[in-house]
Amino acid sequence: MNNPTTRDILADLIAFDSVSRNSNLALIDYVQVYLSSYGVESQIIHDASGEKANLLAVIGPQDLPGIVLSGHTDVVPVDGQDWHSDPFLLTERSGKLYGRGTADMKSWLAAVLALVPRLVAARLRMPVWIAFSYDEEVGCKGVHGLLAQLDKLPVLPAACIVGEPTEMYPVMGHKGKIAVRCNVTGLSAHSAYTPQGVNAIEYAVRIMQQLMTLANRLKQQKNLDFDPPFSTLQTGLINGGKALNIVPEHCQFDFEIRTLPQVNAQQLVDEITTWTQAELLPEMQAISPQCAITFSTLSRYPALQTQSVDMIDALLTLLPKPQILQTVAYGTEGGLFQQHGIPTLVCGPGCMEQGHKPDEFITLEQLQACDAFMLRLWHWLQD
Ligand SMILES: [Zn+2]
Missing domain, CATH: 3.40.630.10 (Zn peptidases)
Structure with missing residues (x-):
């Protein structure tokens, strides 16, 4: 044979x-x-x-x-x-x-x-x-x-x-990666009465802004063996809202962080989670206790x-x-x-x-x- x-x-x-x-x-x-x-x-x-x-x-x-x-x-x-x-x-x-x-x-x-x-x-x-x-x-x-x-x-x-x-x-x-899904639950209302609702898209935007700040901070820690020589972070998918005249109750977006070997991805996700609980959630829950922000890991490798x-x-x-x-x-x-x-x-x-x-x-x-x-x-x- x-x-x-x-x-x-x-x-x-x-x-x-x-x-x-x-x-x-x-x-x-x-x-x-x-x-x-x-x-x-x-x-x-x-x-x-x-x-x-x-x-x-x-x-x-x-x-x-x-x-x-x-x-x-x-x-x-x-x-x-x-x-x-x-x-x-x-x-x-x-x-x-x-x-x-x-x-x-x-x-x-x-x-x-x-x-x-x-x-x-x-x-x-x-x-x-x-x-x-x-x-x-x-x-x-x-x-x-x-x-x-x-x-x-x-x-x-x-x-x-x-x-x-x-x-x-x-x-x-090579870099590590974590992919994370964020779900923001607000409160829907007629768009003529925005103060009665909690706009999930707008809160999602604030989280994404915070992620952009974090992405900028990550640029400061460099390792020239890698291209680009720093950890990167981006939001790549977003979904939310039902109609323009309804305050959106849900917004979901996915982001990923690609980390240098010396950077702990979970720590960064924990940092964002803690920030949302401290900075955003109290505001949202003052209008409705049902409001929530959750993060779930879609995939990860070191x-x-x-x-x-x-x-x-x-x-x-x-x-x-x-x-x-x-x-x-x-x-x-x-x-x-x-x-x-x-x-x-x-x-x-x-x-x-x-x-x-x-x-x-x-x-x-x-x-x-x-x-x-x-x-x-x-x-x-x-x-
Ligand atoms: Zn392969």
Whole structure:
């Protein structure tokens, strides 16, 4: 039997419509069957609905600290995008492979799986963990179940590589993010009698102004490794009011804060919450005790600042372009792995410039660069 190439596996993975809103079980099942054909058992970790799952598998001696090769199985939607070929059919055009997830990040998953026959045939001096998650694209929601399993291991892995597209450059940091929904409940009234109502939109505006003040303050704390070199905050969605002649009873808006590693996002949300309770709520409740302002977290992931440990240094020597400290603007599951005590590097084939867009692609050259890294890793795991 010929072992499939990274490209063969990529073609299979692209064919699964694993957009985050869909079940990823067909893809997970494919990976499980593939691994078991090489005698590797998988642990499938379902979500509460049973519709989605993480997959965890290990090759090599489990009583030693090893390396996690990690990636997410979900992709972003193609709705409304102008594709020149079927996004779920891997298609080659002039040195590029097109398809949803080719860059973000099924090429990495395929390269990891293509290495499996070699890994199982080798005498590894440490284990390799394969950790595939779901729901990364909707706020790193799926990986928590996987991390809970890793937490239970008697010996924690020594390092993790999250293979998000970095063109195989080692990325040692990114900002964290918290997305928050604010609901303002006022009191409706006829607009001719505004003093009898509590205008939820106007109170929402005051909260947003306070958020803008906070955004300005955040600019003062700089870290030049990041672009922009400060934490950012913005309101991105708003909804409120029923008609112009009614004092609006409800207003809802969503904001996000993207924080440098040294900034505590929850503290900022707590600060805003405390301010609204002290400055706005008493005024509102003087008119109606039903008035309320609530904040709820929609999603969050921590920033990543890769710990400099021996295992990370060793992995860096295997990369084609090492020793360049880089950060990326997008978030990954890396900060969560590190929060669970596993030093984590982000490095994978392809470029995030192509991620999430129509005609997403990976170059054949990047696919080869990733395969070359996998081979060096394989050799190193046997030294
Ligand atoms: Zn991704």
